[in-house]
Amino acid sequence: MDIFYFLAAFILIRRINKRFKFTPLYAKWHALFNVASLVVVLFYTVVRITLETWADNLIGAAVLVGIVFYADREEDFKPWRKMFIVTYPLAAVGVITGITAFVAGDFYENNHGWFDIATAAAFVWMFARWAASRKQEEELKMASIKNTELEKLVAERTAEITKQKEELEETLQELKTTQAQLIQSEKMASLGELTAGIAHEIQNPLNFVNNFSDVSAELIDEMEEELSKGDIEEAKAIAGDIKQNLEKIRHHGQRADGIVKGMLQHSRASSNVKEPADINKLADEYLRLAYHGLRAKDKSFNAELITHFAENLPTAEMVPQDIGRVLLNLFNNAFYAVQKKQAAAGDGFKPTVEVDTSLKGKNIEIVVKDNGTGIPDDIREKIMQPFFTTKPTGQGTGLGLSLSYDIVVKAHNGKIDVKSKDGEGSEFRISIPV
Amino acid sequence: MKILVVDDEADVQPLFLQRFRREIRDHEFEFDFALSGEDALNYLHDKHSEVVLILSDINMPGMSGLELLSRIRHEYDEPPPMVMMITAYGDEENHRQAMDRGANDFLTKPLDFNLLKEKLRTFSTE
Numbered sequence: 102m103d104i105f106y107f108l109a110a111f112i113l114i115r116r117i118n119k120r121f122k123f124t125p126l127y128a129k130w131h132a133l134f135n136v137a138s139l140v141v142v143l144f145y146t147v148v149r150i151t152l153e154t155w156a157d158n159l160i161g162a163a164v165l166v167g168i169v170f171y172a173d174r175e176e177d178f179k180p181w182r183k184m185f186i187v188t189y190p191l192a193a194v195g196v197i198t199g200i201t202a203f204v205a206g207d208f209y210e211n212n213h214g215w216f217d218i219a220t221a222a223a224f225v226w227m228f229a230r231w232a233a234s235r236k237q238e239e240e241l242k243m244a245s246i247k248n249t250e251l252e253k254l255v256a257e258r259t260a261e262i263t264k265q266k267e268e269l270e271e272t273l274q275e276l277k278t279t280q281a282q283l284i285q286s287e288k289m290a291s292l293g294e295l296t297a298g299i300a301h302e303i304q305n306p307l308n309f310v311n312n313f314s315d316v317s318a319e320l321i322d323e324m325e326e327e328l329s330k331g332d333i334e335e336a337k338a339i340a341g342d343i344k345q346n347l348e349k350i351r352h353h354g355q356r357a358d359g360i361v362k363g364m365l366q367h368s369r370a371s372s373n374v375k376e377p378a379d380i381n382k383l384a385d386e387y388l389r390l391a392y393h394g395l396r397a398k399d400k401s402f403n404a405e406l407i408t409h410f411a412e413n414l415p416t417a418e419m420v421p422q423d424i425g426r427v428l429l430n431l432f433n434n435a436f437y438a439v440q441k442k443q444a445a446a447g448d449g450f451k452p453t454v455e456v457d458t459s460l461k462g463k464n465i466e467i468v469v470k471d472n473g474t475g476i477p478d479d480i481r482e483k484i485m486q487p488f489f490t491t492k493p494t495g496q497g498t499g500l501g502l503s504l505s506y507d508i509v510v511k512a513h514n515g516k517i518d519v520k521s522k523d524g525e526g527s528e529f530r531i532s533i534p535v
Numbered sequence: 536m537k538i539l540v541v542d543d544e545a546d547v548q549p550l551f552l553q554r555f556r557r558e559i560r561d562h563e564f565e566f567d568f569a570l571s572g573e574d575a576l577n578y579l580h581d582k583h584s585e586v587v588l589i590l591s592d593i594n595m596p597g598m599s600g601l602e603l604l605s606r607i608r609h610e611y612d613e614p615p616p617m618v619m620m621i622t623a624y625g626d627e628e629n630h631r632q633a634m635d636r637g638a639n640d641f642l643t644k645p646l647d648f649n650l651l652k653e654k655l656r657t658f659s660t661e
Contacts, residue, residue, distance in 0.1 A: 283621045301594070308645040309546055315648075323556065342553055349546055396594065401632070403599040 105224045106195050107145035107186055108160025110168055114138045116231065117172075126177050137168075141414060154211075155202030162195025187230040191223040196382070287500040288426065301393040302360050306353035313346040313353070320346070360386075363425070373423075373512070377416035380465055380533075383425050384456050389521070391432035391455075395440065402440055404452035411459045417535050423508045424533070430501040431469040431529050432456075437492075438473025438527060445474075464515070464532040471528075476521040484519070509533065536659045537565045541575040541591035542621070554648045564655065572598025576606060582610065583611050590642075590659055593622035593629055601632050608637040617658055621646065 102504040121127045141164065148160050169192070170183040172178040178185070198216045202209040209216065265378040363386055377529040388406060395401055432454065439452035478485060483489045485506045490499035509515040513533050521527035540551055547566045558564045567586070569575035572595060579586065591606065593600035604618055619640040620633040630641050640654060 190613060229573060304644070305544060309544075309550070311645055312550050312554075312648075313546075320556070342549075345549065346553070349549070353546070392596070393594075401628070403602065404596075406596045 103149070103157035103195075104145065105220050106158070106165050106191065107141055107148075109224060109227060110161075110164050111138055111141045112472075113165075113168060113184065113188065114141065114488075116184065117178070118179060130177070150507045153202075155205060155206075157199075158202060159199030162199060162286045162430070165192045165195065166256045183234050184231060187227045187234075191220070191227050192222045194219045200527070206408045223279045235353065247396060283500060284504060290498055296394070296397075299360060299364055299394075302389060303357050306360075309352050309353040310357070313350045317350075318344045319341050322372055339395055359515060363390075370373060373420055375418045375420055378419050378421040378424070379414075379416055380424070380467060381410040381418075381458055383421060383430055384408070384467060385459060386458055387429045388427055388432050388454075391429055391436055395433070395436045399440060402452075404436065404454055407453060407455040409455070409457040409459075411457075414458060414460055414465060415535050416534050417465045419513055419533060420508075423512065427505040427508050427531065428466040428467070428469070430505050431531075434501065434529075435469055435471035435473065435527070438475070439471050440473075442473045442524075460535075461532065463535050466532045467535055469529045469531075470526065472526040475523045475525050475527055476519070481519065481521065485517075504521045536563070536587045536655070537567065537585050538588045538590060538655070539567050539569060539575060539578060539586045541572065541589065541595075541600065542570045543570055543592065543595040555652075558652075563659075571595055572606075573605035574598065575603055576610075579607065579611060579616075583616070586616055586618040587618065588655070590619050590621060593620055593633070597637065601629070601636060604633065604636045604638055619654070 114134050118131065118138075121130055121134075144164065145161075148157055152160070165188050169188055172185050173182070194216075198209075198220065201216070202213075304387050320339050320343050322344070324336045327333075327336040327339065385408065388408070390407060392404065435454045436452075439454060441448050443452050451472075453472045455468070457466075457468040457470070459466050459468075479490065480489075485502050486499075487503040488499035489503075490497035505518055507529055509517050515531060515533040517528065518530040520530070540547060548566075551566050551568075552559065555564055555566065559566065567578065567582075569578050572591075575589070575591065576598075579589075591600040591603055596604075598623065601622055603637075604620065607616065607618060617639045618637070619642055620638045621642045621644060622629050633641050639658075642651065642654075
């Protein structure tokens with residue numbers, strides 16, 4: 102039965118050779134494997150013909166163990182170590198058979214059937230192990246194919262999700278742009294409402310500039326007349342008037358200048374730069390603009406404007422055009438409310454809009470009060486929401502108060518409080534830290 | 536002739552005083568000023584008999600010029616003072632309302648002082 106050892110060695114070499122196929126190792130080992138398998142066959146033939154049974158067995162086992170030993174020391178065979186290990190029992194049976202045959206020849210001769218069975222069993226077991234490990238390998242291979250498939254799937258999904266994420270980011274960016282555009286258009290809408298007010302506000306100082314220049318020219322003629330008459334005193338008095346007029350021209354020129362600058366500031370995208378600002382001046386300016394803006398649309402409208410501006414108010418750090426927008430929005434709302442109430446209540450109603458400023462601790466407080474229609478309880482909660490408006494479609498963006506809230510609360514760490522009684526009026530209280 | 540000018544812009548006062556410098560010096564016209572409709576009514580309450588003509592802006596905060604006009608027509612009948620309305624909005628609506636409420640004349644801003652002088656002279660000689 103010595104053929105089994107050589108057969109095992111031969112098959113082992115062929116199997117490894119087969120495993121190495123299609124791997125980079127094939128080129129390195131392929132020739133050696135062929136030589137080795139040939140050598141095993143030749144060796145078997147030689148040994149079989151020339152030597153006795155005991156030596157056949159021992160040499161067969163030695164060949165097997167030699168191959169296993171050699172393979173064990175080579176790094177390239179590490180993954181196949183299991184295939185070599187399972188030859189140990191066969192080699193062991195070979196050694197035992199050989200030694201027994203040599204030492205106790207009679208015993209071996211009488212029982213050699215058992216030794217053959219042991220050899221065959223070890224061979225079969227080895228083969229079974231190989232088959233099992235091969236199956237395992239195939240399973241592993243299947244698993245790795247499945248893994249690859251899964252990885253591919255995961256990669257596909259990841260790509261899909263990444264794409265979705267990018268789309269979402271794009272949409273978000275679009276929304277942000279739209280929001281910025283909305284804010285800008287809200288500004289422009291409120292500016293549009295202001296146009297008439299601004300025109301009136303600029304017209305007045307311009308009239309003064311023109312009138313005072315005209316009258317000054319006349320005064321110079323008169324002064325020349327007085328001088329030629331020799332009335333120096335009167336000429337001096339006229340000169341004094343002219344000087345005064347020039348100051349007035351300058352004053353009204355600056356007034357118009359301030360209005361135009363304010364308008365530009367209002368329309369410009371906010372710079373978000375906080376600077377010390379005089380809240381009284383800001384409130385006064387925008388109150389007039391809002392009032393004249395409304396009057397330009399409704400000429401019969403008239404309201405009493407009450408202002409209580411606290412003197413010596415400290416300047417507060419703010420973005421003036423933003424706070425200006427808040428005030429403008431509150432004034433516009435107040436005028437809208439009193440106008441609506443006037444339309445409903447008739448002549449007996451005296452529309453009043455009041456603006457108070459004061460210092461409350463470390464906050465500047467601005468109160469805008471009106472005796473208009475008020476805010477019904479059921480919508481009080483909603484008035485700061487974006488796009489909520491009670492105005493007819495196309496007349497309000499619904500962004501005024503929501504932007505005001507953002508400006509005061511988020512950008513200036515301030516507060517907006519609302520008190521209102523349905524049908525009696527509203528009061529908005531803004532406080533901004535000094 | 537005493538003229539009351541009602542306008543919320545204070546600088547209207549030196550402007551009138553200078554524009555009518557000669558007339559004032561020659562005692563042709565005399566000017567007084569009020570800064571609001573309420574002011575004007577208070578003034579008239581004391582001196583309505585002295586005032587011959589009232590020149591009022593329409594567009595003023597508080598009592599508007601039109602309201603002042605109605606009050607004057609309602610409260611000061613004997614003799615009825617002449618009232619001329621001035622407004623920056625030279626529009627039909629205000630013009631019609633001013634006329635409806637009994638204004639004698641209607642002027643638009645910017646004021647043409649030569650035209651105003653002529654009109655005042657016509658009134659004073661009537």
